Amino acid sequence: MSVTHAPQTADVLARQDPELAEILLGELDRQASTLQLIAAENFCSPAVLAALGSPLANKYAEGYPGARHHGGCEIVDVAERLAVERAKCLFGAEHANVQAHSGSSAVLAAYAALLRPGDTVLALGLPYGGHLTHGSPANFSGRWFDFVPYGVDAETGIIDQEQVRTLARTHRPKAIVCGSIAYPRHIDYAFFREVADEVGAYLIADAAHPIGLVAGGAAPSPVPYADIVCATTHKVLRGPRGGMILCGSELAERVDRAVFPFTQGGAQMHTIAAKAVAFGEAATPEFAAYTRQVVANARVLAAALAQEGCVVTTGGTDTHLVTADPAPLGVDGRTARGRLAAAGIVLDCCALPHADSRGLRLGTAAVTTQGMAEKEMTRIAALLAGVVRGTAEGARAREEVRDLVDGFPPYPG
Ligand SMILES: *Cc1c(COP(=O)(O)O)cnc(C)c1O
Secondary structure, eight states: OOSSSOHHHHHHHHHHOHHHHHHHHHHHHHHHHSEEOOTTOOOOOHHHHHHHTSGGGGOOOOEETTEESSSOOHHHHHHHHHHHHHHHHHHTOSEEEOOOSSHHHHHHHHHHHHOOTTOEEEEEOGGGTOOGGGTOTTSHHHHHSEEEEEOBOTTTOSBOHHHHHHHHHHHOOSEEEEOOSSOOSOOOHHHHHHHHHHHTOEEEEEOTTTHHHHHHTSSOOSTTTOSEEEEESSSTTOOOSOEEEEEOHHHHHHHHHIIIIIIOOSOOHHHHHHHHHHHHHHTSHHHHHHHHHHHHHHHHHHHHHHHTTOEEGGGSOSSSEEEEEOGGGTSOHHHHHHHHHHTTEEOEEEEOTTOSSEEEEEEOHHHHHTTOOHHHHHHHHHHHHHHHHTOSOHHHHHHHHHHHHHTSOSSOO
16 A cells, blocks of 8 residues: 555545554655665555555456456456456567466466476476475475476586486476576576477476566566466566466466466456556566666676675676675675664575575665666665675664665655
């Protein structure tokens, strides 16, 4: 719910439920007064927030446009058709399902569409940046499927293509998953397609992170190569929290049935409307320029962190995402994250390929939405390194962060 951009809503809430209104304002203040470097986060637009806070939230709509299990869906049907058309057009896909509640739900549906419990699946191992849904024993994926992990080259941090090919030939998986929560480089979808074809496997691209860059033309598209593309709408794409699935017409019906009725119930029409708004925004030249800036910023941030002494995984980035080992600055990722949080610099820890200690994972999607550019990235790297080393005095660093973000309000006015 937008507190800043829906003053009436904010007033209503303040009168009706001051306790909760205060919590919302507190979170808005936290987002605006600290530095948001979590790679999976962004600031969606006031228009997206308006759709999310709209009365479409009231509507039950099980099924698909024109074939619903509830009455009164004429209007929301138009909203969902619009979201689907915009997604197809934006990504050049034959089919789009916009009902998946989240990235994980999209992956669940992709597996449900193509696999049976017990099938073998090849995916990037969790220590190298695989997602929970790529075979974690704590997740349905690890329990219901037989995951074989591939990794990255110990020296370069780049996906080990020889290993992918060998494992595929040995295990003959039913599906190969490419996609990651922490891999900073472009994924070679043509390579994965070739291996999948050789062993008769489906190719599932889990493009939850880079799909926004794909929309803006700043990263290669998995759509021409993968049988199914899973994605989120809330990361670089800057839409509402949610999932999306793209595929060819031949899998359309299986994918749709895998979402509803197999794994989900009623569609969230307010979120689908907000997805339509985000797809509309992502189709503009301004968004394309935004994605180019996101990558330019990440490259500068990676170089500046390396300059400060961090070991940047793969030596840099092609995307919005940077992972780095702060060990040369004297602490591991977990300690670094704590110190940074105290200074108002918000980011994640991540596993490091072939290291026992944790690293740091940063992204430039949110700060770029705020209008920050190369100059600010250098300043962020210096601030971050000072805090991690413990040379920057705590209160002073917090003041500097405040000074930086004050110039870039996420929701001006
Ligand atoms: C973010 C992400 C997901 C999960 O998305 P949620 O909306 O958090 O469920 C799945 N796969 C990858 C690769 C991701 O980056």
